[in-house]
Structures are given as structure tokens and as C-alpha cells.
Amino acid sequence: MKHLIQNVLDLAKLKKADYADIRVVRRQMEEIEVKNGNVEALTSDEDFGFGIRVLFQGAWGFACSSKVNRQEVESVFGKALKIARGSSKVKGQDVSFPPTSPAVATYKTPISINPLSISPEDKLKLLLKADEIMRKNKKVKISEAFMGSYNTAKTFASTEGSYIEQEIIECGAGISATAIERGEVQVRSYPNSFRGNFSTKGYEWIEELKILAHAQRVAEEAEQLLWAKPCPSKITTLILDSSQLALQVHESIGHPIELDRILGTEASYAGTSFIKPQMVGNFRYGSEKVNITADAALPGGLGTFGYDDEGIRAQRVPIISQGILINVLTSRETAHILGKESNGTMRADGWNRIPLIRMTNINLEPGEWTLEQMIADTDDGLFLSTNRSWSIDDRRINFQFGTEIGWEIKNGKLGEMVKNPTYTGITPQFWNSCDAIAKRDHWQMWGTPNCGKGEPGQVAHVGHATAPARFRNVQVGIMKS
Amino acid sequence: MIAREAGIKLLKRMVQESTADQTEAILLTEDSSLTRFAHSAIHQHVAERNGTLILRLVMGKKISVVTTNNLRPSSLRATLQKAIALAKAQQPNEAFTSLPKPKLIPPLDTFSANIARLTPAKKVRIIKEVLALVKDKGHTASGAFSHGVVELAVVNSLGVEAYQKYSDLFFHLIVEEGQNSGYASFVSRVPEQLDGKALVESAIKKVSREEPIQVEPGEYEVIIEPYAVGELLLFLGYLGFHALAVQEGRSFLCGQFGQKMVNEKVTIYDDGLDPAGLQVPFDFEGVPKQKVTFFGEGLAKEITYDSYTAARDGKESTGHGLIPPNTEGPIPINLFMKGGESSLEEMVRSVRKGIYVTRFHYTNVVEPMKAVITGMTRDGTFLIEEGEIKKPVKNLRFTESILKALCRVTAISKDRKTCSPGTVYARRFVTGTVVPAIKVDGFNFSGVSSL
Numbered sequence: 001m002k003h004l005i006q007n008v009l010d011l012a013k014l015k016k017a018d019y020a021d022i023r024v025v026r027r028q029m030e031e032i033e034v035k036n037g038n039v040e041a042l043t044s045d046e047d048f049g050f051g052i053r054v055l056f057q058g059a060w061g062f063a064c065s066s067k068v069n070r071q072e073v074e075s076v077f078g079k080a081l082k083i084a085r086g087s088s089k090v091k092g093q094d095v096s097f098p099p100t101s102p103a104v105a106t107y108k109t110p111i112s113i114n115p116l117s118i119s120p121e122d123k124l125k126l127l128l129k130a131d132e133i134m135r136k137n138k139k140v141k142i143s144e145a146f147m148g149s150y151n152t153a154k155t156f157a158s159t160e161g162s163y164i165e166q167e168i169i170e171c172g173a174g175i176s177a178t179a180i181e182r183g184e185v186q187v188r189s190y191p192n193s194f195r196g197n198f199s200t201k202g203y204e205w206i207e208e209l210k211i212l213a214h215a216q217r218v219a220e221e222a223e224q225l226l227w228a229k230p231c232p233s234k235i236t237t238l239i240l241d242s243s244q245l246a247l248q249v250h251e252s253i254g255h256p257i258e259l260d261r262i263l264g265t266e267a268s269y270a271g272t273s274f275i276k277p278q279m280v281g282n283f284r285y286g287s288e289k290v291n292i293t294a295d296a297a298l299p300g301g302l303g304t305f306g307y308d309d310e311g312i313r314a315q316r317v318p319i320i321s322q323g324i325l326i327n328v329l330t331s332r333e334t335a336h337i338l339g340k341e342s343n344g345t346m347r348a349d350g351w352n353r354i355p356l357i358r359m360t361n362i363n364l365e366p367g368e369w370t371l372e373q374m375i376a377d378t379d380d381g382l383f384l385s386t387n388r389s390w391s392i393d394d395r396r397i398n399f400q401f402g403t404e405i406g407w408e409i410k411n412g413k414l415g416e417m418v419k420n421p422t423y424t425g426i427t428p429q430f431w432n433s434c435d436a437i438a439k440r441d442h443w444q445m446w447g448t449p450n451c452g453k454g455e456p457g458q459v460a461h462v463g464h465a466t467a468p469a470r471f472r473n474v475q476v477g478i479m480k481s
Numbered sequence: 482m483i484a485r486e487a488g489i490k491l492l493k494r495m496v497q498e499s500t501a502d503q504t505e506a507i508l509l510t511e512d513s514s515l516t517r518f519a520h521s522a523i524h525q526h527v528a529e530r531n532g533t534l535i536l537r538l539v540m541g542k543k544i545s546v547v548t549t550n551n552l553r554p555s556s557l558r559a560t561l562q563k564a565i566a567l568a569k570a571q572q573p574n575e576a577f578t579s580l581p582k583p584k585l586i587p588p589l590d591t592f593s594a595n596i597a598r599l600t601p602a603k604k605v606r607i608i609k610e611v612l613a614l615v616k617d618k619g620h621t622a623s624g625a626f627s628h629g630v631v632e633l634a635v636v637n638s639l640g641v642e643a644y645q646k647y648s649d650l651f652f653h654l655i656v657e658e659g660q661n662s663g664y665a666s667f668v669s670r671v672p673e674q675l676d677g678k679a680l681v682e683s684a685i686k687k688v689s690r691e692e693p694i695q696v697e698p699g700e701y702e703v704i705i706e707p708y709a710v711g712e713l714l715l716f717l718g719y720l721g722f723h724a725l726a727v728q729e730g731r732s733f734l735c736g737q738f739g740q741k742m743v744n745e746k747v748t749i750y751d752d753g754l755d756p757a758g759l760q761v762p763f764d765f766e767g768v769p770k771q772k773v774t775f776f777g778e779g780l781a782k783e784i785t786y787d788s789y790t791a792a793r794d795g796k797e798s799t800g801h802g803l804i805p806p807n808t809e810g811p812i813p814i815n816l817f818m819k820g821g822e823s824s825l826e827e828m829v830r831s832v833r834k835g836i837y838v839t840r841f842h843y844t845n846v847v848e849p850m851k852a853v854i855t856g857m858t859r860d861g862t863f864l865i866e867e868g869e870i871k872k873p874v875k876n877l878r879f880t881e882s883i884l885k886a887l888c889r890v891t892a893i894s895k896d897r898k899t900c901s902p903g904t905v906y907a908r909r910f911v912t913g914t915v916v917p918a919i920k921v922d923g924f925n926f927s928g929v930s931s932l
Contacts (some may be wrong), residue, residue: 033808038574042567045548046560049531061601066550079601083514083526086601090609092522120570128572128845135929141730154543180730185850260527265519267623268655271842271859352529389845391878393857398878398930400855404849424878426931455625455907456515456527476925478855478880 005157008073012159013088014053014079019055019097021158023309025069025351027150030116034127034145037135042120049351052077056084058160060092064352071441097333099344100311102161107306108169110299111202114148115171123147126211127173133215134177139223142178146195147171147206148449154351156225157225163312170302170461171445172198175215179222186225186419188404190214192243193387195198198303198447198461221405224417231406231421233477237381238423239374239470242438244403245364246446246464247387252427253285253292254362254462256396257319257328258345258453261357263337267457271394274427275328280338283325286431289469291365292320294329296344301361301463302447303416305347309355312344319362323432329357361445367437374436381409382476384421400424400478422478430471438467482632483510483532483642484920491552492636495536498561501568503539503580507765507804511909513629516604521612521621527602533908537562537805539580543571546806572579578792578876581802583640586769587754589762592630593671596648597629602620604728605745607677615656620688624654628672637768643767649759649911650675651901655860656684661873663687664708667900670759687839687861693873695929696864703924704828704836704865710818710840711914712856713883714749718813720849722751722775723801724790725810733852733884737781744819744925745779745889749774751813755798758815758899759913766802773799776887787811804908816914821893828892828920829928830868836877836926837863837870853884857930878928892920 005022012020026048033041050073051064061084063076127145134143150170157163176189191197191209199205240248244268255261256273264272275283284391285292294303296314305314310332319327329345330338346355351464375383389402406421443465451460492506510532517525533550534557545567549560586857592834608626615622623801628650634645652675653666665683667675705713715854733742753761753770763769773783786794787802801811829837839861847853858877863870901915 004760033806037667038576039544039572040574040808041546042544042571043548043806044563044567044897046551046556047549048551059523060525063527065530066552067530079528083528083601086605087516087523087526089605090518090523090612091604092520092524120567122572124572132558164569178731183735183850185731218726263519264623265517265524267519267657268517268625268653352531354525354527387853389847391843391845391855391857393876393878394842394859394931395930398857398876400878400928422880424928435650452906455517455525455627456513456529456909459906 001155004070004453005071005155007070008052008077009157009159011074011077017054017056017081017159019159020052021156022050022052023156023348023351024050025152027152027350029114029150031148032120032123032127033282034131035054036143037131039124047350051351052080053354054080054084055095055097056081057088059084059091060087060095061087062354070364077391088114091282095333096336098336099160100332103307103311104163104314105307106165107357108167109200111169113203114169114198115203116151130175130211130215132221133212134175137223139181139226140177140219141180145175147173154250156216156311158311164307164311166303166306166434168200169202170198170200171203171205172196173209173211175211175218177219177222178325179226181226183228186222188218188222190218190384192446193404198449199300199445199478200302201300225237225405228417228419231418231477232453235473235475237378237470237472238474238476239378239383239468241385241468242442242444242466244384244387245448245466246391248401249362249364249464249466250388250448251392252396252399252430254359256427258357259328259330259334262328263334266453270453274395274397277337280325280328284432285320285325285427285428286323286325287434288322289367289409289434290320290323290431293317293363293365294319294360295363296360300445302414302449303360305461306400308344308346310342310346312342317343331357340359347460348467349460353456353458356458358460359451359462361465363465364437364442364469366440366467369436369438370440371442374438374468374470375409375414376412378409378470379411382406382421383409383414399427423476424478425474432475435472436470438469442467483508483631487635488632488634489642492634495557496563496638498536500565501538501540503638505537505580507535508634509908510632511629513627513909515624515625516608518608518895519623521616523605523608534560535638535805536560536564538568540568540574542575542577543568544574545571554807558727576793577789578641578856580637581641581766581768581788581798583642584769586643586763589760590672591760592646593648595672596628596630599672603618610682611654611677614678620656620685622654622656624652626652630826630911635765637767641767643763645762651911652680654680654684656688658688658690659881660693661689662860662900668759668899689873691872693875694864695875698926698928700923702832702890703921704832704835704837704918705921706839706918707898707916708900709838709893710916710919712841712844714816714914714916716844716854717852717883718816720846720852722784723810723812724784724786724794727784728790728793731849731876734781739858740781741779743776743779743884744890746890746893747776747779747887748819749776750774750817751785751815752817753815755817758817758915759911761815761912762801764802765804766798768798768800768802770800785813787812809831814912818916820895820897820917823892823894825894825918828894828918829865829870830891831920832865832868835865837865847880853881855880863882876930877926880924880927881925886921889921889923890919891922894918
């Protein structure tokens with residue numbers, strides 16, 4: 001493989017490419033989905049191929065193939081070069097791609113137990129047991145349990161001399177119970193909605209989740225939601241649990257701080273950002289309580305890796321400090337616009353996609369409260385948990401979220417359960433209304449394995465560590481029945 | 482590309498070598514390219530060649546699915562062994578009956594050889610021409626232009642043997658002017674049908690040089706363009722038009738068959754064979770496509786089936802199987818809404834005070850049984866007063882039941898447009914939704930963008 005890679009990089013130099021890199025990626029995946037006592041999916045997937053990125057005459061070309069042999073590699077390089085040459089005719093300004101020190105390195109996710117080494121039988125046993133517990137509740141009409149195990153081995157090499165081999169191991173699991181009655185559908189999940197929680201850890205992560213211990217509660221809460229009162233419609237104080245807050249961070253901070261979006265290159269699909277380059281360093285994004293970091297080196301985060309797909313080492317970067325936006329997510333091509341160097345966020349969804357600026361682990365740093373203190377300090381409000389729906393406009397300014405469950409807060413105590421909770425807001429107003437964040441022992445890492453961006457579409461695995469937080473004067477109860 | 486004979490031969494060999502009771506082998510190949518531009522300059526141009534084999538093995542009632550894109554003989558043998566091992570480890574699914582038996586597949590031409598003429602240089606020339614037209618009007622543009630050739634072959638041990646080659650291209654264009662933008666898109670299987678000038682004119686119609694005004698949230702009369710109508714239909718298809726959702730009791734159609742659910746002007750159906758759309762002769766199980774009418778003149782009528790859900794209801798598959806393992810259900814992918822009697826201009830003239838919506842952005846489900854969704858408007862939202870489009874408005878958030886909106890449809894355009902989301906995650910298989918513009922008397926906007 002090394003010879004194959006070196007050969008094409010030599011060819012790139014011979015053809016006078018300004019820069020070229022190649023990524024050879026092999027992904028193995030095993031997923032199991034149990035529903036209503038049946039194993040609906042037991043799948044194994046292997047995906048292998050390479051992609052070559054060429055910078056030529058100030059423009060990019062990229063081509064890729066699943067046939068990994070010398071002839072195909074050379075043919076694909078030729079195609080990438082041809083594409084770059086064609087694109088240079090309508091390129092606007094030349095791509096500026098400052099050189100970087102070459103890295104020769106290896107990285108492997110530290111794990112105790114390889115999740116792909118655990119037999120499917122053992123995994124099925126766990127999931128079927130959880131499913132059985134949930135189905136004991138007769139109001140539960142759909143019980144689901146999911147487990148996924150992933151291994152990505154990738155080699156990155158560039159004409160600058162970088163040669164980086166990485167092996168990223170991930171896994172995750174989750175359960176959900178859907179209660180249905182009289183046209184009402186209510187769902188509860190654990191540890192998170194949309195298949196569970198995911199981490200760059202080994203099978204020990206699945207064991208830590210203890211999904212069996214939560215199956216009965218999840219079913220009971222789904223049933224209780226059938227009879228719960230609707231979320232009131234009013235402006236009130238909102239406390240979000242850490243899982244919902246993770247998605248709030250994702251949508252209203254993580255995406256707006258991607259510099260490619262800020263510069264408009266995602267306009268045709270995912271949209272742009274309300275942030276402008278000149279706002280970096282002075283814009284008050286949130287209250288003084290709000291501190292956000294992008295930390296690609298945080299152990300266990302789903303956005304944790306050794307090097308990004310441009311050969312830049314994973315790093316921890318302060319993004320919002322005491323409410324002020326001080327940095328954004330950058331790449332080698334874009335960072336210089338802010339007078340900075342890349343902070344290593346370029347990642348591709350496999351061999352057949354180009355790297356884009358992606359979130360790493362975008363974390364809301366912990367505060368000083370306990371959740372109990374926060375509730376006790378709230379006269380009137382709502383405590384909402386576990387995402388059910390999300391939506392935000394193309395500049396990431398107007399958002400609306402729904403959660404699976406909520407509870408009223410009255411006179412410093414949790415009150416009645418409410419169903420179909422929703423809330424809406426304007427990004428900077430919302431973050432400026434944050435007046436309390438729970439402390440580190442409430443701080444939890446959430447893996448988001450379904451972050452979509454780019455054309456052709458790419459799905460990134462990213463993480464968010466958050467602790468519950470409180471927001472004032474939020475509009476809740478937007479549901480139109 | 483692997484071609485019919487070689488593809489079928491490869492799949493037959495896999496099926497023959499399998500020791501399972503039933504075996505299904507699917508081959509999906511792709512040779513595609515996508516070019517993106519922003520600020521009127523190309524910033525991304527990518528090409529991909531890939532081929533994926535999907536094996537579904539059945540041992541008794543135990544089922545496994547294994548996928549690989551490594552098509553070397555040694556890898557294929559290993560893939561088969563892996564599938565056998567996984568099937569043995571499986572639990573029986575008592576609801577499973579059988580893979581489908583062969584049925585006659587209608588011959589359809591879904592491939593244009595001219596797709597090969599879209600070389601990188603040719604595509605760049607087309608984009609350059611589009612951008613020049615945009616520049617002539619003093620605007621800039623963002624967008625993407627993609628084309629591809631896809632082959633789908635399905636063979637199973639019961640005698641199913643199906644192959645189809647598809648070409649496709651889509652072009653979506655956002656013309657920008659300050660805070661305003663306008664959108665137009667095109668999707669087809671035939672490259673000659675792309676008319677860059679018409680696309681530019683359509684997008685530019687939505688671009689105003691006026692500052693957008695803010696309108697208060699509330700219920701308005703709306704004119705919804707086909708791009709947005711198509712999105713509404715896709716949500717209905719995902720949430721409720723298919724058998725799995727009904728069988729699980731989570732579809733809005735549960736208990737409603739034969740009942741009037743939406744306005745009698747509304748007929749919505751799925752038809753992979755209708756030449757007005759992007760035709761697809763058979764599904765991912767090799768079952769020929771049938772027309773399925775969900776709402777016929779307002780009445781709830783039929784749902785789509787794959788072989789698994791059909792067996793559970795004692796029915797025949799309607800040809801809506803998706804790539805296995807499909808746990809989402811036989812979601813329809815060739816949706817149509819019947820056109821009406823009006824022109825778009827007549828519809829606008831009939832609005833006293835309302836909102837004109839070009840497209841939606843980032844829509845998501847709020848309450849599935851009522852088909853309540855939320856999302857934002859984007860790329861061309863206007864205030865209509867006294868029958869005229871007056872001013873651009875800041876983007877609005879809507880939170881509305883699609884079913885309620887369809888109850889309040891008072892006009893439907895004669896003309897329909899083939900719309901496609903225009904992006905591809907994972908495996909490429911481009912289809913389209915053929916839809917008119919609609920007028921809805923009462924559509925709930927729940928918020929407004931502050932920008």
C-alpha cells in the first residue's frame with residue numbers, strides 16, 4: 001500500500017500539481033436493530049477505497065474509486081487533475097493553501113474491548129432482553145434496541161511528506177419505547193433518542209450504558225406521556241438536560257462557527273451562518289457564563305481523532321470565552337482569512353468524499369451549579385429532556401426544538417409531566433439568556449453520529465460535552481394541534 | 482460500470498454458492514460527478530466510481546445482511562461466509578415469509594448515452610454560461626451540478642433477475658442579492674433537457690433588490706411552489722403512506738381508510754412507471770413497481786408494500802422495497818400530486834393578503850400522527866397583497882399539520898414540476914417528486930428570522 005501511495009504522490013509532483021493528497025480508507029461496521037422482539041437488522045458492512053485531492057493552477061480536483069490497484073489509482077489521479085484543470089477556468093481567486101510541517105504518525109483510539117470482537121449472539125442477547133423488558137408494558141406498541149460497532153482504518157499521505165495511519169474505533173447503543181393510544185404517539189429513549197449514545201471507546205462503553213437498568217423506566221415514561229398534559233404555550237424559564245443541550249450546541253453554535261459556512265461555500269445546500277469573519281474576537285454570542293471549546297483530543301468524544309484529513313494534529317481550541325466569540329472552526333484553506341492557522345477540523349465521510357470543516361467535540365464548559373440547585377432556584381419554568389425534533393434556518397439564527405418529555409417547575413420543585421414540549425428562539429438572544437450551567441459532575445459527553453453536510457452528502461460523527469443549563473424568557477409550546 | 486451480463490452473472494454466482502435457504506444479491510454501481518459553486522466560482526468538483534454488493538441470506542426465518550464494495554473474488558467469498566455466519570447467529574423473525582418470486586418487469590428506458598458527454602470541461606462550460614447570465618443581471622450565485630450513471634441489479638434464489646441502468650443529472654441554483662436569494666432547480670435523466678437560461682430566469686424571478694420586511698407570525702393564505710410541496714409529500718410518504726407505519730400503528734392513515742382526510746381536490750400517488758417522473762421499473766427486491774394512490778380526491782385509499790410487510794397483511798408487494806436491511810418501511814420514492822385547473826398567476830391574483838413560499842429549509846417532524854412539521858422558508862419568500870406579489874419578507878418559521886394544510890387547499894396549478902432534494906448521502910439513486918403549486922387558505926407561521 002505504501003508503495004502505491006508513494007507512486008501516485010510522485011506522479012502528482014511530476015505533473016506539477018501544487019499539492020496532492022491521498023486517503024485510503026477501510027470502514028467496517030456492524031449494526032443490530034431489534035424491534036418488538038424481532039431482530040430486524042443484523043448487518044455487516046465493509047467499505048474500502050481511496051480518494052485523491054489535487055490542487056492545480058489554483059483549483060481543486062477530487063476523484064475516487066473503490067478499486068484499489070495501481071492502474072486505477074493512476075487513472076483516478078488523472079481524473080482529479082483533469083477536474084482541477086477544468087475548475088481552474090471558473091475558480092474566482094486562486095486557492096490559498098499555506099504549507100504545513102509534514103506529519104509522520106500513527107493514532108489508534110484507546111480501547112479496552114474491541115466492539116467488533118464481541119459475538120453477535122452476545123449483543124443480540126442484551127438487546128433482546130432490553131426489548132423484552134420494555135414490551136412488558138402493554139401500552140408500548142413499538143420497542144426498539146440498537147447497537148452499532150465501527151472501525152475506520154485510514155492512511156493519509158501528501159506531497160508535503162505527511163504519512164499518517166489512524167484507526168478510529170467507535171460504538172454505541174440505545175433503546176426506545178413508543179406508546180400509542182387513541183391516535184397519540186409518545187416515545188421515550190435511553191440514553192438518547194435516535195439510536196442512543198456513541199463514543200470513541202470500546203465495548204466497555206456499551207457496558208457502562210447499562211441499558212437494561214433503564215428499560216422499564218423508559219417504557220413507563222412513554223406510557224405516562226400518553227396521559228400527560230400538553231406543554232403550555234408561554235414565555236418562561238427553561239432548563240435543558242445535557243442531551244438536549246448537546247443538540248442545542250450542535251445546531252446553534254457548532255454549525256454557525258464552521259468557517260466554510262461563514263464564507264458562504266455551503267450556501268447551496270446546508271446554508272450559511274449569521275456569523276461574519278469580522279465578528280470573531282468581539283461578538284457577544286452568549287452570557288458571561290457561556291464558554292465553548294472545540295476539543296478533538298477529548299478522550300471518548302465521538303469527534304475525537306489523532307489528525308484531521310489534511311494532516312493537522314487534533315487540538316483543543318477555545319471558541320467562546322465568557323460569552324465572546326474568539327475563534328471558529330477552520331481549515332488550511334480558510335484559516336489564513338482570519339490570520340490564523342488551521343485548527344484541524346477537516347474531515348471526510350470516507351474515501352469517496354472530500355474533507356470539509358466539521359465539528360469535532362464542541363463542548364459547553366461546565367459551570368458551578370448542581371441541577372438540583374438550578375431547579376430549586378427557579379420559581380416557574382420547564383425542565384426538558386431528550387431531543388425529539390429539531391429545525392433551524394439556513395443562517396442558524398431561528399431554531400425550534402421538540403423534546404420527548406418535560407416537567408413543569410413550580411416554586412423550585414419539579415411538578416407535573418408535560419407532553420410534546422417545544423421551544424423556539426433566536427440564537428444569540430438564547431445564549432445570552434443563559435444564567436446557570438451545572439458543574440462538572442453533571443457534564444456528559446454525547447455522540448452525534450448523524451451530522452449531515454455537504455454535497456454529495458456527508459455524515460460526520462461529532463461530540464458534545466454538556467451539563468444542564470438554564471435559560472430565561474424562552475418561548476415554549478409552539479405546537480399547533 | 483459493470484454492465485447487465487457481467488452484473489447478473491456475478492450475482493447469480495453469489496446466489497448459487499450460497500448454502501442458505503434463500504439468497505438475494507443486489508449490485509449497485511455508481512459513476513458520478515458533482516460540481517459546486519459559491520460566490521459565482523467553482524470551489525468543489527468531485528468524481529466517484531463505486532460498486533456495492535448487498536447480500537441478504539435467509540436460513541429458516543433467520544436473516545442476515547452483509548454489504549461490501551470490495552468485489553474481488555476472495556472478498557466476495559469472505560462476504561458470503563460472513564453472511565452465513567451472521568444468519569446462524571440470528572434469531573428467527575417469525576413475521577418473515579419469503580423473498581419475492583419473479584414477476585414480469587416492464588421494459589423502460591432510463592438511460593441516456595449522452596450523459597457521457599458531461600465531461601469535467603463540458604460541465605464547467607455549462608456552469609460558466611449560467612454564471613455569466615447571473616452576472617449580466619448583477620447578481621452572484623451558488624449551487625451544484627451533478628450527474629451520474631447508476632446500475633441496479635437484483636437476483637434471488639427464487640428466480641428474480643432484474644437489471645436497470647439509469648442516468649441522472651440535477652442542477653440547483655441559488656441567485657443572491659444582498660439579503661435576498663432566489664432558487665430554481667432541475668432534475669432529469671436526459672442531459673439535453675437542461676436549459677440553463679430558463680433555470681437562471683426562474684431563480685432570478687425570486688430575487689428582489691428591496692430590503693426584506695418582517696411580517697408577524699400567524700395564519701396566512703399561502704401560495705406554495707412545487708419545491709416546497711414536494712417536501713411536504715416526502716414527509717407524508719415517510720410518516721404514513723407505507724405499510725410498516727400502518728402496521729405499527731404510527732401512521733396518520735390508521736383507521737382512516739375510505740375516509741375523507743384532505744380536500745377533494747387533492748390526489749396523491751406513487752408511480753415509478755409514469756413517464757412524467759424519473760421512472761424506476763422495479764424496486765430493490767426486483768419487484769415491478771405498481772401505482773399506489775394514497776389520497777384519491779381527498780379519500781384515504783392505499784399504501785405501499787415490500788415483500789415483508791405485504792406478507793404480514795396477506796397482500797402482494799407493490800414494488801416499494803428499499804435497500805436491505807430496511808427498518809424504515811417501504812417508503813414511496815416516486816411521488817406525484819395531481820395537477821389542478823389554475824395557473825400560478827391566477828392563484829396569486831386570488832390572494833387578498835398572504836405569503837408566497839418558494840421552498841422550505843431544514844424541516845422536521847413535530848407530531849407524527851398529525852403530520853405536524855416545522856421548518857423555515859428560504860430563497861424567495863414574499864408578501865402578497867391584493868393579488869400581487871409586493872415585497873420580499875424575512876424568512877418565516879412554520880409549524881403546521883400537512884394534513885390540515887391539504888384540507889385547506891383551494892387551488893392547484895395545472896403545471897407540475899419534477900423536484901428532487903438534489904443531494905445524495907451514501908448511495909446514489911436519484912428519483913423525483915412530480916408536484917404542482919398549491920394555494921392553502923390558512924397556513925400557520927410560528928416565528929420569523931431576525932435576519
